[in-house]
Amino acid sequence: MSLSPAERYALSRQQRNRPRLAEFAAVQRFDLDPFQLASCGALDEGRSVLVAAPTGAGKTVVAEFAVYLAMQSTDEKVFYTTPIKALSNQKYQEFAERWGADQVGLLTGDTNINSSARIVVMTTEVLRNMLYADSPLLDRLAFVVMDEVHYLADRFRGAVWEEVIIHLPEEVRLVSLSATVSNAEEFGDWLQAVRGDTDVIVSEERPVPLEQHVLVRQKLIDLFDSSGQAATHRVNPELRQLARGNAGGGGRSIGARSQRGRRGGDRGRFHRPDQGARMDRPEVIAMLQAKHLLPAIVFIFSRAGCDQAVRQVLRSGIRLTDASERDAIRQIVEARARLLRDEDLAVLGYWEWLEGLERGVAAHHAGMLPAFKEIVEELFQEKLLKVVFATETLALGVNMPARSVVLEKLEKFNGEARVPITPGEYTQLTGRAGRRGIDVEGHSVIHWVDGLDPESVASLASRRSYPMNSSFKPTYNMAVNLIDQFGRERTRQILELSFAQFQADRAVVDLARTLRKQEESMAGYEQAMTCHLGDFGEYSGLRRRIGELERQASKGNPTHAQRERIQRELNGVRKAMRAHPCHGCAEREAHARWAERWWRLKKEHDQLQGQIRSRTGQVAKRFDRVTEVLEQLGYLERDAKGELVSTAAGRTLKRIYGERDLLVAECLRRGLWDGLDAAGLAAMAASLVYEPRRDDRGVEYRLPKGRFRGALEKTGDAWSMLDDLERDHRLTGSEAPSPALAQAMWSWASGAGLGSVLEDTDLAAGDFVRLTKQVIDLLDQISIVADAPLGSAARAAIDAVRRGVVIDGAVA
Known part of the structure; x- marks a missing residue:
């Protein structure tokens, strides 16, 4: 610049x-x-x-x-x-x-x-x-x-x-x-x-300016008004008219700024556009190429969608590379994939994937083999790939800038429902558009879909990302490590330094400020309702109690006994109210209006105090509950001075990291996995690290034979005990271990081929490799902390699963 x-x-x-x-x-x-x-x-x-x-x-x-x-x-x-x-x-x-x-x-x-x-x-x-x-x-x-x-x-x-x-x-x-x-x-x-x-x-300045467009049929229309007569972030009037079902308007579009489109024929059809008129993916790629907007990343929030998009483009016959680029692509791919076995290449769809690469098109998502993803990244960085269909995982960190970014939809499935993408996600995705030193400007292209609101898109594009909120909470492993190092009280002080508590305290400061204002107002109301005959606060409390009892009597269908009880109390309170000195005050109703305001504000005040109590020391409170669980289970104990220190079991827990730290430590302590062979231990590790999908729950799975089944049952019992104990101490429980992939991991550890393992699991190659590396990580921890027979089995299990695609093509 x-x-x-x-x-x-x-x-x-x-x-x-x-x-x-x-x-x-x-x-x-x-x-x-x-x-x-x-x-x-x-x-x-x-x-x-x-x-x-x-x-x-x-x-x-x-x-x-x-x-x-x-x-x-x-x-x-x-x-x-x-x-x-x-x-x-x-x-x-x-x-x-x-x-x-x-x-x-x-x-x-x-x-x-x-x-x-x-x-x-x-x-x-x-x-x-x-x-x-x-x-x-x-x-x-x-x-x-x-x-x-x-x-x-x-x-x-x-x-x-x-x-x-x-x-x-x-x-x-x-x-x-x-x-x-x-x-x-x-x-x-x-x-x-x-x-x-x-x-x-x-800094909110992009080194390469971003031009943002909406693709409506065959036309790219600027998202913001670029007439020079309006503010920078004013939505293009043409898009507003399209959203209202009116195809008229005088906005401008890229590459055709003097053209106005087919106004007459399109009128009234953009709110529910004719899906047949929408450009298909090969047409979009051809248009981007014609307008010199390649290379492009097309974000599709679905792995299957990315793979399908590549196949669709290949079927159309598109070729985006010349002969020299194709030679360079093949040379790089063959050099990087040389370690992969021929039988694995067939399972991975290597030849179809290579054809796409040679034609300048590829997918990029977490289901791909890591080696394949790295090759796609390298080819794109070398400007050999022209179009990559990617999921949002590409937006995180990996250096793959493009001239253009295309968003087919502005919503994605979050595991439970389809939700709109956030301003932060939009910023991350469109941040890939524009290559410093190559492009004068980057371009983002949003597909027009039924019901698209240009104003909402504009707010996504112009807001400063998203707030960063802490997700910090003390874990069992963290607790024993810190207590061993600093002692319990010092650890509590350290945890108060977390960003989570910092944010909670900041919120408490704001709440406390509101609380003080409320207390000042309540003092004013109290003064305004002062009665020279007696305590009007006490009198107003009697009046409010009468109102509450009358509502109880009229609500629902009380029993005869309940009606009698309410009536008795009502008679007593009415008698007390009439006997109160303030009942005869000439200004009683004026005082009552001020009292009602005081009571309403007191209710808000009490709720605010509850919020402050819940936020003050929230991290330390969770830490206290965690330590109570650990002390009850014998991972922590009191020394002669009454201070908490770790036991032998606690020192084992110190070296176990992950979501299942306490369950793993408990199984090791009880010897629940003793006697498992390498394949059985690998299967057990898979049951602990795998996060089940929604359709995995409640399904009966084929399990490895031998000692694994008994060990799994005992592990499930240990989890159930820990889950109950956590809930007793007001801690969030965890999901039960899932053996959904135990058989697959047992087969892989026993020497089965990649094809048969993937067929059994319905997993993508990338998911299987990622799961196996998580298994290796857990087995490595077990090999360090477990006694000789189990530790040896863990090391043998690592050797058994760390083969083939799990290591081929990696940096190591």
């Missing part, structure tokens, strides 16, 4: 004062933007930084400067954490190219490369585990980069981000990279509170 004379002058002064920043900036492909300069400047001066900027704005430059600073010293280290393994693999490759493979490591649970390197890329969970284990790898750690830190809001894994931020050594500088969340300043205030000096840098 071009700088103004004032900005260029400020930059030259800054570079003179900061030689390291000047040297770093000199080798970048682009001039650093103001937000990048401010962020890097903060790091250069020894502070931590939170950078919130749109997708594609160049936040990672700040992370790269942190790496640069660490590498200027003789032995300082930097950890780069990511939420997903694909992003870890990508960053590992980039850093290895820049700094040399001997200087870079990768730790993702199932991959361990050069862990003692000075630059180590890892998933956030790996760093959390290091902190709890007080790993020697933390020595000389100068910086931690937390990429996609807004993942902290994820309800399943988000707590790990907070654990890392709270427990990192004080001297480590934190580089937090976030999407443009609407409460970045609040998050920055929390970082300042728990980490010390932290600059909050927010």
Whole structure:
């Protein structure tokens, strides 16, 4: 981006004062933007930084400067954490190219490369585990980069981000990279509170401007009015008219700004458009190609939809590549897929997939084999692929910018119902549009569908993303680790530092402010209802009780005994009211009006006090319940001084991470899995890590023979006991273990081929690989903490399942 004379002058002064920043900036492909300069400047001066900027704005430059600073010293280290393994693999490759493979490591649970390197890329969970284990790898750690830190809001894994931020050594500088969340300043205030000096840098400027369009039949219409006579975010009048069923209007459309479409023939049909007139996918691709809007990512919120879209485009005969590009594609694919077995390639639909790649078209979703996804990413980055049909998982972190992004729908299935996408999701998806240094502008294209409201689309496109709310809650593993390290009371204080409690406390401050205002108003009402004859508050209480009793008598169908009881009390209260001194006051009704206002406000006041009580110390309250469960089960005990300490079982629990930490520890302690062979233990691990789909529940499954069935039954009994105990202590229970994939994992561990395993499970290859890697992760933990026979079985199980597509094509 071009700088103004004032900005260029400020930059030259800054570079003179900061030689390291000047040297770093000199080798970048682009001039650093103001937000990048401010962020890097903060790091250069020894502070931590939170950078919130749109997708594609160049936040990672700040992370790269942190790496640069660490590498200027003789032995300082930097950890780069990511939420997903694909992003870890990508960053590992980039850093290895820049700094040399001997200087870079990768730790993702199932991959361990050069862990003692000075630059180590890892998933956030790996760093959390290091902190709890007080790993020697933390020595000389100068910086931690937390990429996609807004993942902290994820309800399943988000707590790990907070654990890392709270427990990192004080001297480590934190580089937090976030999407443009609407409460970045609040998050920055929390970082300042728990980490010390932290600059909050927010930029909402895209380096490549985004042009947004709606595709109506064969015509791309600008979402916002581009006539130059209106405000930037005013909806195009033509779209408003189409939404009202009127095809007239004078808006402008891309590539045909002088044309007005077929007004007469289309009139009145856009609210319920003729589906036959909507362009099919091959036509949309051809139109994008004609308007020079490729390469494009088409987001379809369904894996099956992505695969179907590729087949549809291939059937149309579209070819988007030339001969040299096809040769380059085949060369890359054959080099990357050479480790895959021929029989597996057939199962994976390799030849059809390769045909799509050679014609410039591919799918990208979590059901694909990781090696296939990585090849698609590489080909797209090399500008060899022209169209990728992807699910929203592509929007997270992976570097795949396009000229255009197409959204076929603005709603998706969330596992329970179809829901509209959020402003944050829209920002993430459209953030892929526009390649810095290549495109003058990026383009987003939204398909017109029946009932589309242009105003709602405009609000999605113009709002500042979404708020980031904490999902932090203490777990059993967290509790024993922290109590062992700090003791119970210090742990409670540490947990009060969480972003969850920070947000709750902020809310409490606002509630308390409202409470004080209410109390001032109530004092005024109390003064206004003061009666010289007696206590009017007491008198008004009698009047209100009469009203309550009269409502009770008239409501429902009370029994004879209930009617008699109500009548007796009513007579007594009426008698007391008539005998009260205030009953004879000449200004009684005036006082009563003020009293009624006081009572109404008191009701609101009491409700507000309840909210404050529920939010104050909410994290510590949950921690107390967790520790009660652990003490009752014998994972924690009291020492001679009455302090909580971990037992031998608790020390085992310290090294078990995941949703089922307590259940795994309990099964190990009771010896429920003793005697299982490698395949049986792999099947048990699959039953614990697999999250059942809705249609899996209540189904009878084929189970492995032998000791597995008895062990599974005992595991189910242990889960039931723990679930009851948790509910007794007002903790949320968990889902029962699901053996839906136990037979498949047993077969795989026993040497079955990929084809037969996938056929039995109805799983996509990518899902099977992901499940197997989760199984490996759990088995690895068991192999470390279990006694010899079971530990040996766990190691044998890892060897049995870590084969074929599970490891082929991986970075390791």
